[in-house]
Amino acid sequence: MNxxxxxxxLATAPAxxxxxxxxxxxxANRPPVPEPEPPVLPAFERGQLKNGLEVHVTRVPGLxxxxxxxxxxxxxxxxxxxxxxxxSMMYALLEEGTESLDAxxxxxxxxxxxxxxxxxxxxxxxxxxxxxLSRHAEPLLELLAEVARRPRLAGEDFDRARAxxxxxxxxxxxxxxxxxxxxxxxxxxxxDHPYGHPPSGTPSSVSQLxxxxxxxxHARVFHPSRSALIATGDIDLAEAMRLAEATLGAWQAGDxxxxxxxxxxxxxxxxxxxxxxxxxxxxxxxxxxxxFERGEPDELPLTLGNEAWGGSFSGRLNMNLREDKxxxxxxxxxAVFRRGVGAFLAYAAVQTEHTGAxxxxxxxxxxxxxxxxxxxxxIELARAGIVRSLTGQFQSSGAIASxxxxxxxxxxxxxxxxTLGPRYAELEPERVRRITERYLEPxxxxxxxxxxxxxxxxxxxxxxxxPVEVLSPPR
Amino acid sequence: MRNLxxxxxxxxxxxxxxxxxxxxxxxxxxxxxxxxxxxPDQEVPSIPHERYELDNGLEVILHEDHxxxxxxxxxxxxxxALHEPPGRSGFAHLFEHMMFQGSPHVGADQHFRIxxxxxxxxxxxxxxxxxxxxxxxxxxxALETALWLESDRMGFLLASLTRESLENQIDVxxxxxxxxxxxxxxxxxxxxxxxxxxxxxxxxxxxxxxxxEDIGAxxxxxxxxxxxxxxxxxxxxLALAGDxxxxxxxxxxxxxxxxLGGEPEPSTGVPAVPTLDEPLxxxxxxxxxxxxxxxMAWLAPPAFSEDSAALDMLAHVISGTRSARLxxxxxxxxxxxxxxxxxxxxxxxxxxxxxDLVVRPGRTLEEAETAIDEVLADLRDHPPTEEELARALxxxxxxxxxxxxxxxGFGGRAExxxxxxxxxxxxxxxxxxxxxxxxxxxxxxxxxxxxHLTENRVVIMASPLGAPGEEKEAAR
Numbered sequence: 004m005n006x007x008x009x010x011x012x013l014a015t016a017p018a019x020x021x022x023x024x025x026x027x028x029x030x031a032n033r034p035p036v037p038e039p040e041p042p043v044l045p046a047f048e049r050g051q052l053k054n055g056l057e058v059h060v061t062r063v064p065g066l067x068x069x070x071x072x073x074x075x076x077x078x079x080x081x082x083x084x085x086x087x088x089x090x091s092m093m094y095a096l097l098e099e100g101t102e103s104l105d106a107x108x109x110x111x112x113x114x115x116x117x118x119x120x121x122x123x124x125x126x127x128x129x130x131x132x133x134x135x136l137s138r139h140a141e142p143l144l145e146l147l148a149e150v151a152r153r154p155r156l157a158g159e160d161f162d163r164a165r166a167x168x169x170x171x172x173x174x175x176x177x178x179x180x181x182x183x184x185x186x187x188x189x190x191x192x193x194x195d196h197p198y199g200h201p202p203s204g205t206p207s208s209v210s211q212l213x214x215x216x217x218x219x220x221h222a223r224v225f226h227p228s229r230s231a232l233i234a235t236g237d238i239d240l241a242e243a244m245r246l247a248e249a250t251l252g253a254w255q256a257g258d259x260x261x262x263x264x265x266x267x268x269x270x271x272x273x274x275x276x277x278x279x280x281x282x283x284x285x286x287x288x289x290x291x292x293x294x295f296e297r298g299e300p301d302e303l304p305l306t307l308g309n310e311a312w313g314g315s316f317s318g319r320l321n322m323n324l325r326e327d328k329x330x331x332x333x334x335x336x337x338a339v340f341r342r343g344v345g346a347f348l349a350y351a352a353v354q355t356e357h358t359g360a361x362x363x364x365x366x367x368x369x370x371x372x373x374x375x376x377x378x379x380x381x382i383e384l385a386r387a388g389i390v391r392s393l394t395g396q397f398q399s400s401g402a403i404a405s406x407x408x409x410x411x412x413x414x415x416x417x418x419x420x421x422t423l424g425p426r427y428a429e430l431e432p433e434r435v436r437r438i439t440e441r442y443l444e445p446x447x448x449x450x451x452x453x454x455x456x457x458x459x460x461x462x463x464x465x466x467x468x469x470p471v472e473v474l475s476p477p478r
Numbered sequence: 479m480r481n482l483x484x485x486x487x488x489x490x491x492x493x494x495x496x497x498x499x500x501x502x503x504x505x506x507x508x509x510x511x512x513x514x515x516x517x518p519d520q521e522v523p524s525i526p527h528e529r530y531e532l533d534n535g536l537e538v539i540l541h542e543d544h545x546x547x548x549x550x551x552x553x554x555x556x557x558x559a560l561h562e563p564p565g566r567s568g569f570a571h572l573f574e575h576m577m578f579q580g581s582p583h584v585g586a587d588q589h590f591r592i593x594x595x596x597x598x599x600x601x602x603x604x605x606x607x608x609x610x611x612x613x614x615x616x617x618x619x620a621l622e623t624a625l626w627l628e629s630d631r632m633g634f635l636l637a638s639l640t641r642e643s644l645e646n647q648i649d650v651x652x653x654x655x656x657x658x659x660x661x662x663x664x665x666x667x668x669x670x671x672x673x674x675x676x677x678x679x680x681x682x683x684x685x686x687x688x689x690x691e692d693i694g695a696x697x698x699x700x701x702x703x704x705x706x707x708x709x710x711x712x713x714x715x716l717a718l719a720g721d722x723x724x725x726x727x728x729x730x731x732x733x734x735x736x737x738l739g740g741e742p743e744p745s746t747g748v749p750a751v752p753t754l755d756e757p758l759x760x761x762x763x764x765x766x767x768x769x770x771x772x773x774m775a776w777l778a779p780p781a782f783s784e785d786s787a788a789l790d791m792l793a794h795v796i797s798g799t800r801s802a803r804l805x806x807x808x809x810x811x812x813x814x815x816x817x818x819x820x821x822x823x824x825x826x827x828x829x830x831x832x833x834d835l836v837v838r839p840g841r842t843l844e845e846a847e848t849a850i851d852e853v854l855a856d857l858r859d860h861p862p863t864e865e866e867l868a869r870a871l872x873x874x875x876x877x878x879x880x881x882x883x884x885x886x887g888f889g890g891r892a893e894x895x896x897x898x899x900x901x902x903x904x905x906x907x908x909x910x911x912x913x914x915x916x917x918x919x920x921x922x923x924x925x926x927x928x929x930h931l932t933e934n935r936v937v938i939m940a941s942p943l944g945a946p947g948e949e950k951e952a953a954r
Contacts, residue, residue, distance in 0.1 A: 021636040021702065023582050026737070030583040030630055034622040036596050043546055065545060066883060068876075107810065110800035117872030135876060163813065170769065170816035170838040177663045177768040177942075282765070284660040285653065316590040316601075326587060329649025332657050352657045354649075384595055391597020395548055395615050398599075399883045 042393035042424060045403050047410060047417045048240045052252055055228030059407045060243045061235045063400050069236035070134030070400055071147050074408045077224045078128045079202035080343070081260055084195070085211075088168070088204015092161075092212050093220045094122040094129050095168060099160035102153040106160060109146075118143055122150070124202055127342045128412045129224065134400075137237035141246060144232075148250035151225060161214035172206050176476060179287040179352065179453045182278060185477055190276055190449040191291045191346050197264055198343065205477040223260040227251065231411040235404040264343025267293040269447045274470040275362070275463065276449070279456040286358040286454025290336075290349040290365055292447050297340035297413050301438050303423075304430050305347075308439025309338045310385035311377050312368070313349050317384065319368050320349060328364065330357040338442075342413060347442060355455055359462025362450065366468075369445040376436045390424045523879065524909050525891050528724070529899070535712025535743060536735050539895050539905050540727060541719040543885065547618040549720035550600070550886020553628050554896045556715070557708035558608040559686045560827055561746055564679055565695070568651070568688015571605035572696055573704055575647040577612060578603065581630040582638040589627060596620035600887030607682050608781075608826040609900055611893070615886045618721040622730055628716070629734035632709060636702055644698055652694065655687045663767035667940045670762060671773050674936050675830060680749055682827060710740030715899055719885045719892040751777060751828035754934040764940040769816055770837040771940045772846045778831050778930050781824035781901050787914040788922040789822045789831055789930060794870030795862045795923065796820040796833070796853070803866075804833070804853045814841045814849055826901065831930060843939045854931060861924040874915060 050058040082089045098120065100109040113120045118135035133147045175181030185201040192199035200208070232251065234243040269292050295301060306314075313320035313336030324334040334351035353361040397403050397420075410419060452459060456473060463471055527541040562569045580586035593601050593614050603612040616624045659665035669685045676682035684692070716735065718727055754777055764771065778789055797804045797820035808815040816836040823830045835846045862870075884890030898907035 021639075023634050023637045027583070027634065030626070030634075033584075033592070034626050036623055037619045039597065039617065039619065040547065066879065068879065107801045107806065111869070114799050114801070114869040114873060117876045119873075119876065134880075163810070166813060166838065167809070167816070170836075173839055174663070174767070174769050174816055174836060177766055179661055284656040315594055317587070317594055322587070325650055326646065329646045330653065332650060332654040352653070352661070354653055354656065384591065388594040388597065391595075391617060392599050393597075394546060394617065395597065395599035398546065398548070398615075398885065401883075 039391045042390075042421075044393065044420050045397050045406070047407055047420075049417055050240055050244045052227070052244075052247060054252065054254055055226075056247065056251055056254065057231035057411060058240075058243055058247045059231050059233045059411055060238065060240045061403050061407050062239050063236050063403060067137045067237050068134065068400065069137040069140050069143070069234065069238045070132065070404055071144050072233040072235075072404055072408060073131040073147055073151050073230055074233055074411055075129050075225060075230040076127065076262060076342075076412065077229065077260070078125050079200070080126050080197040080264060081220070081224060081262070082197070082200065082204075083220075085208070086216060087200035087208040088202070089212055089216055089220050090124040090129060090224065091203050092165065092168060092209065093217045093224070094124045094131075095164045096156055096161055096217055097122040097131060097150050097154050099157070099164060100155040101149045102155060103149070105155065112146060116142060116146075120146070126198055126202060128408075130408070134236075140238060140242070141249075144246050144250050148254070151230075151251070152254055154221065156214065156218050156221060158214045161217060165209060165212060168203070168209055169206055172203060172209060175203070176206075179280065179283065179285070182476055183287045183289055183350075183451060183453045186276075186278060186453075186474065187289050187291060187348075187449075187451050190451055191293055192267055192344070196267060198341070198346075207478050222257060226256040226259040227254045229259055231408070233404050233407045233411070235400045235407065262342070264341075267344045269293050271446050272449055272469070274472040275452060275468060276474050277452045277454070277456055277459065277471050278474050278476055280453060281455055281457065283453075283455045284355060285352045286355055286361075286452050286459060288351050288353055288358065288361055288365070289451040290448045292347050292442070292444070292449060294338060294340070294345040294347055294442060296343060297345060301442075302338075302340055303426055304435045304438040305338050305442055307382065307385050307389065307427060307430060308377060308435045308443075309336055309347070310389060311381040312336060312372065312439060312443065314338075315385065315388060319371070319381075320365070323364055323368060324351055324353065324361060328357070328360070330354055330361045330364075340413075355458050356462075358452065358454060358459045359466050359468065362452070362463065362468055363466050366445050369443050369448070372436075372440045372443055377432075377439060379432055382432045382435050386427055386430070390427050393420065393424060523882070523912060524906065525882070525895055527895055527905055529905055532711065532732065532736055534736070534738055534740065535710075536738070537715040537899070538731055539715065539717040539899060540722075540724055541717070541891060541895060542722065542724060543719060543891075544721045546885075547721050548615055548885060549618050549621045549624070549718055549722050550613065550615045550884075550890060550892040551621070551624040551628060552611060552613040552717040552719070552886055552892040552896055553632070554715045554717070554900060555610045555709055556713050556900060557610055558606050559684055560608050560681050560748070561708060562681045562684060562688075565692060566688075566700060567684025567692040568655075568686070569692070569696060569700065569704065570610055571686055571688065572647065572651050572693055573701060574603045574605045574610050574612075575651055576639065576644065576701055577631050577635065579643045579647065580638055582634050583630045584627060586638070586643070589631075592623065592627065596623050598624070600884075600890075602887070605686055607686060611896065613886050613892065615720075621718070621722055621727070625730050625734045629738065632711060632714065632735070633738040635709070636705055639698065639701060641698055644696070644701060648694055648696060651687075652690055655690060655693065659687060661766065664764065664771050664940065665766065667762050667764060667767075667771065667773065667938055670760070671775055671832075671936065671938055674758060674760065674938070675754075675775055675777055676752055676828065680752060680827070682825070706741060707744050710743070711735060711738050712740060712743040715896060717892040717896050717905075719890070719895070748780075748827050751780060753777070754936065757933050757935055757937070759937045759939070762938055762940040764942050767836075767940065768942050769839065770843045770846075770942060772835045772837065772843050772850070773832060773938045773940075774847075774850060774935055775830055775832040776931055776935045778822070778829040781826055781829060783829075785926045785930065786822070786824055786829065787911075788918045788926040789829075790874070791867060791870050791915065791918045792862075792923050792926055793820040793822045793831065794874055795866050796857070798873060799869065803857060804850065807853055808835060808846070808849050812845075812849060814838060814845050824901075843941065847937065847939070854927075857927060858924075861927075862920050864920060867918065867920055867923065871915060871918075875912070878912070
């Protein structure tokens with residue numbers, strides 16, 4: 004119905020509109036960008052209660068909103084052997100109310116405060132989060148403390164939560180991304196490593212969990228000396244300390260489970276692993292390998308090198324697979340650092356018929372780091388992007404809370420983010436090249452493909468990309 | 479160096495604190511269980527701004543906020559899937575991709591690179607049913623760079639377009655479609671719902687992303703005529719939010735955008751909202767998802783029309799918290815759903831009220847439909863209470879205000895101003911929007927339920943084709 008209008012407009016378009024007029028020639032001069040000012044970063048502050056609980060506060064003025072997160076070390080890495088998903092399930096059950104409020108009453112209490120509550124387990128830690136208006140700071144924190152200290156952990160709630168988790172796992176496994184990220188940790192770390200299973204668990208591991216195990220896990224995990232209260236928003240340190248003392252000052256607990264993450268020796272790849280999805284229009288492609296612990300000297304140079312290779316839109320990986328070949332909507336890589344061994348990860352969803360070519364191109368990009376090392380321009384672009392965007396990374400209280408949480412989880416100094424700029428500035432390009440080349444080693448990359456085996460196998464064989472081992476999806 | 483912990487009063491230039499104390503008063507402890515909510519406070523949030531127009535018709539919105547040395551730059555072109563000609567579904571979105579391919583003075587593949595170099599965040603472009611937007615948040619010192627980039631592609635994109643870059647982006651967008659539709663659980667089902675509510679020739683039928691065939695059929699001439707018609711300054715709005723001097727910003731905007739020529743604003747009509755004269759129930763074979771899914775949808779009047787705040791609140795009463803009517807029944811008591819949502823999506827040529835329910839293993843689509851119908855019938859017999867409405871409003875307000883923390887990017891302040899400007903012709907309608915949500919009564923909820931959630935609805939029941947991998951593996 005818009006066609007006639009469009010045609011009308013076309014008829015009146017001036018001839019030669021595709022040409023740039025002489026009068027616009029000045030636009031070829033890109034505006035100068037003044038030397039960047041030092042980043043403006045939030046002021047992270049810290050206190051501690053007598054029971055060991057750390058209190059991290061970042062005041063964000065402007066909106067009368069506050070958020071509290073109770074962050075506890077441990078996370079899915081503390082899942083006992085054979086009970087993958089136990090910590091996640093324990094956190095899921097913490098959304099089901101407290102000794103004095105059942106699940107519906109708890110949910111109503113949160114909604115009455117105009118708040119949102121969430122509980123989740125990551126690999127190295129778990130988080131209980133509640134946020135709302137700052138004039139409700141006290142009742143919000145009381146509710147959070149009650150969840151941590153006096154959770155309901157009832158059998159009937161457990162049955163419901165487990166059924167819900169099993170249904171969610173079933174749903175995730177239907178998605179190529181969901182399936183890939185469930186399988187890949189085991190390939191990178193080995194299935195027995197604390198980081199080798201998906202934090203959510205698998206259908207078979209979750210179906211064997213019991214409410215008794217959840218209660219025991221609660222005792223193994225929750226402890227004030229292993230926790231931090233992260234307060235962000237319209238609140239200051241003194242007020243946060245007062246509220247923390249009132250709600251969590253009397254919190255005591257038994258001995259928590261030890262936190263130890265063993266090292267991983269990165270092995271050579273023996274085959275490409277494939278999960279078959281007959282008829283899939285795209286193949287999910289993942290490359291990965293274990294790295295080293297957060298805080299090691301190679302962390303920043305590798306982060307910088309990764310930014311240039313695959314961490315940004317303009318990195319080599321995306322420019323090749325997307326902007327040159329058009330095989331994918333986007334390709335990225337990440338160097339992920341944890342309390343224990345971190346991981347390098349590169350991924351893309353690529354068109355089925357170009358799967359072999361895509362895998363070959365990613366290998367070629369790893370190789371090219373040797374024949375055509377990262378140029379000074381590439382390194383300086385990545386460096387500028389990381390350092391100059393620091394101010395912009397801390398705009399929302401959510402982003403600030405997550406940064407404060409990482410200070411606690413990884414044991415970083417309060418001025419960590421302030422020191423990043425100077426630390427990146429002094430990295431020698433040669434060192435960035437050497438370290439990037441060392442870790443982005445094609446032979447040590449595990450490769451997972453989730454896609455149509457019958458279509459993909461001949462593509463891999465014709466390019467001599469090594470043997471393929473077919474893996475059944477997790478049950 | 480500015481400090482985030484400077485005194486509160488000094489930092490409120492860009493945001494009125496009174497705004498939120500209004501909410502606070504109303505959501506205080508007195509509105510707890512069993513108590514009627516307090517009368518709404520008259521104080522409402524606002525995003526202070528000024529709006530003016532250049533001689534070429536470009537609208538400009540300026541919102542100052544000096545808390546951080548950042549400026550969000552947002553350009554809206556008032557063209558979306560709504561304006562796609564027949565046979566060119568997905569074209570507005572494909573065109574959006576072409577805007578990143580490099581204009582003549584900027585150069586090929588330079589847009590992201592330059593923004594990365596100056597330290598930009600929140601860099602993106604999005605196409606919706608009704609409009610296309612482009613945004614980036616830059617350090618204040620790089621505002622001129624962002625204006626240079628945006629003005630060059632607004633003025634001169636066609637001079638640097640090549641067949642190669644169009645063919646490349648056709649491949650990329652077709653892969654975007656494969657990723658978000660063909661290879662995503664329920665992607666095709668969601669597309670079918672849009673096509674059923676807005677059957678062709680309604681331009682929404684393309685569901686923004688368009689068909690593989692139509693995307694592949696786009697020609698360089700299509701790109702050129704679309705640009706000339708819709709990407710004219712007179713059909714665009716530029717918004718800045720953040721740390722700038724208004725006089726300097728005006729001068730820079732005049733320098734970069736003032737000289738741009740172009741066609742006058744296109745006089746596009748908006749097609750009428752389709753009508754459903756009977757209930758439609760469709761069964762669908764879901765190729766990717768492994769759990770059955772039911773979607774139930776009703777058509778509603780265009781965005782921001784009289785009943786829309788009440789429909790929005792009704793969606794919150796039905797779903798979103800554990801004790802919301804539908805969640806309580808299907809997730810807590812009867813254990814039918816893996817997930818359930820109800821939402822009201824406002825659009826220029828027809829809005830949609832929709833309920834989605836993914837069914838748990840062992841339960842059925844029929845049970846899901848019966849449960850939803852029972853909840854809707856129960857809502858008619860036992861209309862929402864003041865307490866339920868108060869909770870819905872609290873949640874809506876908290877979510878709405880949280881978005882205002884960001885200057886730009888998805889849902890930030892620049893985008894809020896643009897949204898109200900696009901749909902209502904006036905950027906400063908946030909306060910009005912909050913007021914009209916606060917003004918919704920339980921009687922309004924009952925009325926919109928009766929008027930809009932009628933038997934004339936579309937239900938799609940998707941049954942999984944079978945777990946991928948199983949059958950074929952067994953056959954081998």
